Amino acid sequence: MKIVDVCAFYSPMGGGVRTYVEQKLLIGPRLGHEIVIIAPGDEDTVIERGPGARIVTVKSPRFPLDRKYWYFPAAEPLYAALDAEAPDFVEATSPWRSAGLVAEWPGAAPRSLIMHADPLSAYAYRWFGQVFSRKTIDWQFSVFWEHLRKHSRKFDHVVSANSDLTRRLREGGVANTTTIAMGVEPGCFSPEHRDAALRARLLADCDLPESATLLLGVGRLAPEKRWPMVIDAVNAASQWAPIGLVMLGEGREERTILKHISGNPHIRLFRPERNRLTFARIMASADALVHGCEAETFCMAAAEARASGTPVIVPDSGGAADHAAGGAGQTFVSGNAASCALAIRDVAVSRPRPALRARSMDEHFADLFDAYRATVTGVRSVA
Template sequence: MKIVDVCAFYSPRGGGVRTYVEQKLRIGPQLGHEIVIVAPGDEDAVVERGPGARIVFIRSPRFPLDRKYWYFNEAERLHAVLDAEAPDFVEATSPWRSASLVAEWPGAAPRSLVMHADPLSAYAYRWFGPIFSRETIDRQFSMYWEHLRNNSRRFNHVVCANGDLSRRLREGGVANTVTIPMGVEPGCFSPSLRDPALRARLLDACELAESATLLLAIGRLAPEKRWPMVVDAVNAASREMPIGLVMLGEGREQRTILRHIAGNPHIRLLAPERDRRVFARILASADALLHGCEAETFCMVAAEARASGIPVIVPDAGGAVDHAQGGAGRTYAACDPAAAANAVLDVAVTRPRPQAGARTMNEHFEDLFAAYAATTATSRQAA
């Protein structure tokens, strides 16, 4: 098949969507499919990524709330690209306006909406949850729910990476919802990459001895990731025992987070590690991953931590919770720094080493493309 992914939130500067896209461009052709990513950017351009894989950029404005991203602003230009590509299957990978643009494209190809974002959890529930119930918030955001419901009827699939999001969407009347979990990059993450010398250097950067506990926190520096809460949890747990936290990330909240760290020498905020091999060694060398976001659709970094043989400490809501199952980590009450601190202490004392083994992105794409192929065959028979 020729699969075109209309990817509104692809950024060459990183992020979970970029990681997903890079693996799709590599794995899709291996499975016999042609993959075309259509993304907004500063200029019109085509970037070849090898046989059967390329990115088509459409000149678009920068997203005002995060200049690392762009947004599609001209339906005609996007539809013209889709017409020219003549795909067998089309994906929209953002639930916002680009989903409507893909749904409105008059082409005959079947299509899916891939939920790379959970906006209600990331924004509405986070903003208003301390005051109102979710039922009340959902009623106030009925326009968004209606947007999802209307679009879902024009897509063959609404793909979610975790069962909790699928359940909430189905209960909200979103049609054609399916769960196809993601996975980790095959052959990249392993407990065998654990490096005691690297661990010692990271703890030394936190001005701590090797006997201390080394935590990692990884991701975009954005409000929904709740990094101040993560810092508060580590500060509280550190009153009981020596704990170092190394944070890897960049984003618009950097100054806010640095102010919250307030010069604590045991917490270090570093730039993301772009070299995947080095990143895998860092992950395997830590004692645990600490995550704060309850709005993840999958939480790739938690899956990578589990594949690296280290426990995860994650909120009890959203996609991250799946990676703590089966003794692979600890959960805590979402948004509660005291609960997170207790979970950190539990892991620091018990030092669990979960068995490695995780679903891979090969398996994810095999399942995803098999669903697309079945839908395409049914559509052709109907035609």
């Protein structure tokens, strides 16, 4: 099949969507499919990524709230690119404007919406959840729900990577929902990468001895990631045991987070590690991964920790919670620093090293493309 991904939030400068796209471009052709990514960018370009894989950018304006990204300003250039590609199957990988554009594209190809974002959890529930119930918040944001309900009827699949989001979508009346879990980069993450010398160096960076507990935090420095809450929880848990936190991330909240760290020598913020092998060694060498965001649709960092034999400390809702199952870590009450501190304390005391199998991206794309193939070879029934 020729699969075209209309990827509104692809950025060559990083992020979870970019990681997903890179794996799709690599694995898709290996499974016998041609993969084309159509993304907004500064210029109209075609970037060849090997046999059966390329990125097509459509000249578009920068996204005003985050200049690392662009957005499709109008339907016509996007539709022209889709018509030129003549895909067998089309994906929209953002629930915002591009979902509506792909839903309304007049082409005959079947299509899916991949929920790479959970906007209500990332924003509305986080902003107003201390005051209003989720039912009330959903009612106040009924325009977004109606947007999803309306367009979902024109998609053959609305794909979520975790069961919690799929359940909420179904309860909200979103049609054609299904769960297809993602996975980790095959052959990259393993407990065998654990490096005692690297662990000691990272603890030394935190001004702590090897006997201390090393926590790792990975992700964008954005409000929905709740890094200040994580920092507060680490500070509280440090009253019971010496704990160092190494954070790998960048983003618009860097100044706010550094101010929150307030010079604590046991908490260090570093740029993301772009070398995948080095990053895999860091992940396996930590005593636990701590993550604060309850709005993850999958949580790649927690999946990579699980694959590395590193326990996770994650919120009890959203995609991150799935990776603590089966003894792989601890969950805490979402958004609650005190609950997070208790979970950190428990892991710091016991220091478990779970040996659990992690799902790979090969398996994810095989399942996803099998669902697409069944749709292409069947009769499209979506109105």
